[in-house]
Amino acid sequence: MERTRRYRYVGPAELRDQAIAADAVAVDTPTVLARWLAARRRGELAEPVTFVVALDGGLRLAPRRTEHVALAGGRDVLAAGEMMFAPTASGWGVVEVTNQSTGYCPDPDSWPAVGSALDRIGVEHPGDFTDKVIFRCCPACGERNVVRDKDFTCALCESALPTWWNFTST
Template identity: 75%
Template sequence: MVQTRRYPYVGPAEFRDRVIAVDAVAVDSVASLDEWLAGRDRGDLAEPVTFVVALDGVLRLAPRRSEHIALAGGQDVLAAGEMAFAAAGIGWRVAEVTNQSTGYCPDPDCWPAVAKAIDRVGIPHPGGFTDRVIFRRCPSCGERNIVRDDDFTCALCGSALPSQWNLTSD
C-alpha cells in the first residue's frame, strides 16, 4: 500500500497566523460542485480556483485569490494547487489542474490524492497535472524555490537544491 504524504503549511507565517474564513465548499458530489460553480461570477470561472485535498480526502474549492492555508482551515493537506473547470455536456470537467501552492509546496507525487478526490465527485479530469511544479527548500539559505527547466539551483543564493522533496514546516 502506498503511503499518502501529508503536506504541512510551509508558507509565510503571517498567512498561517491569520487564517480567515473563505468562500469555500467541500465538494463530494456532482451536485455540490454544480451548486458552488453556479454561484460563481462568469469572471471567476474564467480563471482557475484554489483547491486543497483535505486529510479526509475531500476536495475543497475556493476562489483563486484565497490562501490555501485558509481553505484548509490551518491543517495539513494531501494536495494543494489550482484547478480550472470547463463545461462538458450538461456538467463539468476538470480542464486544468496544477500543484501550484507556495503555501504547501506539494510535490507532483500528490496527484493520486487529487485524482481520487475528483473521482469521488464523479467528473472527468486530465489524468495528471497539466502543469507540474517542483518545489525545493534550499539547504543553505532556507528559501523555498520553484525548480524551472530542471535547474536545481537556489534562485536566492545559488546553492544546489536537493533532487528529493524536502519542505517541512518551520
C-alpha cells in the first residue's frame, strides 16, 4: 500500500494563530457541493476556491481568500490548493485544480489524495493537477520558494535549492 504524505503548515505563525475559516464546508456529497456553490456570489464562481484534503480524506472548501491553515483548523493535511468548478450535465465538476498553497507547500505528488476525495463524492475532475506548483525550502536561508522554469535557485539568497521536496512532513 502506498504511504500518503501528510503536510504540516509551514507558513507564517501569525496566520496560523489568527486564522478562522468563515463560510467553509466539508463536502461529502454532490448535493452539499451544489448547495455551497449555489450560495456563492456570481463573481466568486468566476475564480477558484480554496481547498484542503483533511487527514480523513475529506474535502473541505472555502472562498478563495481563506487561508488553507484556517480551512484545515491548523491541522496537517493530505493536500491543499485551489479548485475551479463549472456546471456539468450531472451537476458540478472541477475544471481547474492546482496545489497552490504557500502555507502547506504540497508537492504535486499529493494529487492522489485530491482525486480520491473527488471520486468519493462523485465529482468529475481532470485526473491530475491542471497546474503543478513546485515548492522548495532553501537550506541556506529557510525561505519558501516557488520553482519557476526549472530554476532551482532561491529567490532570496540565490543558493541552490534541492530538486526533491524538502519541507517537514510526517
